Amino acid sequence: MEPGLFSPIRPLRRCASSCFGVALVLLLSACASGVRIDTSYTSENQDSRALFLVLHYTVGNFESALQTLTKPSNRPVSSHYLVRDEPVITYRLVDESRRAWHAGPSYWKGFSNLNASSIGIEIVNTGPVTGADGVTRYSPFRPEQLDQVIALCKEIVARHQIKPDRIIGHSDIAPGRKQDPGPLFPWKRLADEGLIAWPDAALVAAKRPLYEFQLPDAKWFQDKLADFGYNTSRSGEWDALTQDSLISFQMRYRPEKYDGRPDAEIAALLDVATTEHGMVLSKPLVGTSQPYTARW
Numbered sequence: 001m002e003p004g005l006f007s008p009i010r011p012l013r014r015c016a017s018s019c020f021g022v023a024l025v026l027l028l029s030a031c032a033s034g035v036r037i038d039t040s041y042t043s044e045n046q047d048s049r050a051l052f053l054v055l056h057y058t059v060g061n062f063e064s065a066l067q068t069l070t071k072p073s074n075r076p077v078s079s080h081y082l083v084r085d086e087p088v089i090t091y092r093l094v095d096e097s098r099r100a101w102h103a104g105p106s107y108w109k110g111f112s113n114l115n116a117s118s119i120g121i122e123i124v125n126t127g128p129v130t131g132a133d134g135v136t137r138y139s140p141f142r143p144e145q146l147d148q149v150i151a152l153c154k155e156i157v158a159r160h161q162i163k164p165d166r167i168i169g170h171s172d173i174a175p176g177r178k179q180d181p182g183p184l185f186p187w188k189r190l191a192d193e194g195l196i197a198w199p200d201a202a203l204v205a206a207k208r209p210l211y212e213f214q215l216p217d218a219k220w221f222q223d224k225l226a227d228f229g230y231n232t233s234r235s236g237e238w239d240a241l242t243q244d245s246l247i248s249f250q251m252r253y254r255p256e257k258y259d260g261r262p263d264a265e266i267a268a269l270l271d272v273a274t275t276e277h278g279m280v281l282s283k284p285l286v287g288t289s290q291p292y293t294a295r296w
Contacts, residue, residue, distance in 0.1 A: 047161065048159070048160035048161060048162075049097075049117060050096065050117065050118065050119050050156075050160040050162065051111070051117045051118065051160075051162065051163075051166055052108065052111070052114055052117055052118035052119070052162065052166045052167075052168060053118065053119050053121070053153060053156055053157065053162050053166065053167045053168070054102065054103055054114065054118050054119070054120045054121070054168055054169070054170060054173065055121050055123065055149075055153075055167075055168070055169050055170070055180070055181045055185065056079065056102060056120060056121065056122045056123065056169075056170045056180045056181060057122070057123050057124075057125035057127050057180040057181045057182060057185075058082075058122050058123065058124050058125060058126075058127075059125075059126060059127040059180070060124075060126065061124065061126070062082075062084050062085065062086075062124050065082060065122060065124055066082065066091075069082060069093055069122060070093060076101060077101050077102060078093055078094050078100045078101045078102060079093055079094065079100050079102040079120040079121065079122040080092065080093065080094045080095075080096055080100045080102075080119045080120050080121065081093065081119075081120070081121045081122065081152060082121075082122045082124070083121065083122070083123045083124060083145055083148055083149050083152065084124050084145075085123075085124040085125065085141075085142050085145050086142065088142065088144045088145050088147075088148050090148055090152055096119055096156070096159070096160075099115050099116055100115065100119075100120050101115055102115065102118075102120030102122070102170075103115045103118055103120065103170070103173060103174075104174060104177075104178075105174065105177070106173035106174050107173060107174075107230075107231035108166070108168055108172060108173045108229050108230075108231075109165070109166075109229040112231075114173055119156055119160070119162075121149065121152060121153070121156075123141065123145065123149055123181060123185075124145070125139050125141055125181070125182075126139040127139060127179070127180065127182060128179070128182070138182045138183055138184045139184070140184055141184060141185065141186075146186060146189070150189065150190065150193055150195070153167065153190070153195055154193070154195065157195060164195065164196045164197045164279075164281065165196075165197065165229070165279070167190065167195055167196050168229075169181050169185065169187075169248070169251075169252065171247075171248040171251060171252075172229065172230070172248050172252070175230060175231075175232070175241065175244035175245040175247070175248045176240065176241065176244030176245075176247075179251070182251065183250075183251040183255035183258050184255070187252050187253070187255075191281075191282060192282055193282075193283070194281055194282060194283030194284060196281075197279035197280055197281050198253075198279065198280060198281075198282070199253065199269050199272040199273045199278060199279060199280075200272055200277075200278055200279070200280050203272045203275070203278055204265075204268045204269055204272050205268075207267075207268040207271050207272060208264050208265060208267075208268040209264075210268075211263075211264035211265075211267040211268055211271075212264040215262055215263070215264065215267060216262075216267060217236070218235075218236055218237055218238045218242060219234075219236040221242065221246065221262055221267070221270065222234050222235070222236070222242055224270045224271065224273075224274050225242070225245045225246065225249065225270070227274045228249070228270065228273055228274050230245040230248065230249070231245075232245040233245075243260035243261075244260065246260050246261075246262065246266070247259070247260040249266070249269075249270065250266060253266075253269050253273070254266055254269060
């Protein structure tokens, strides 16, 4: 065979090899980049997945709370934020875009299983403590800690446009099963800061004499509690769930007395709280110019 007889074929082989290599690179590049997403258009018909802000206390010190909220266990729990008491530091344990396991079985205003639609804040606090005299008392919150909690609430509300009637305590969404953040949590201060609405004081004063004359029956209280947001009983009797729901309402709006028993003051508060325009904001909504109404 003469040297170079098949030399014209060699460039073709090199070309084929080179083309195959380029094609392989392009194929691998396409696989690596995945689907190309065009973000030229944005829908105005949307809102945040975070609809609720739920406040808790830890019933324990910082070290035990951190262990519980971050490590695996038989009953794993977590929270988006943990606000320490001393020194006052706010820790983010779960990103707001992800679901934290803080609410458990829960209900508020027709929504259930609120883990999927809420942001949770745990506040380091020992909760109810029974003293040597046998009396159980709730532990106070540190002023600097509350300052941090309120500032954090304002930031979360502004980011997600969470409505005032959806800033709630664990006791609101799980009456009887949970008592946090307890009667010493300053809900009225949240109202003064413009985070939540508060029953109109003049309307409450006007309605109270009506209920001093005669209190409504259990069914009335159950209907009002349900209208406000609680998943309460409709039995027409003063059962445990009705009393627990009333206790949660009392701890929030009349924390001086939270015994689960109806009286004229709590009836007036509940009446106003469920009346259109009965709930008022002391300031414009945090993070928005939208006016507040009792019916969203």
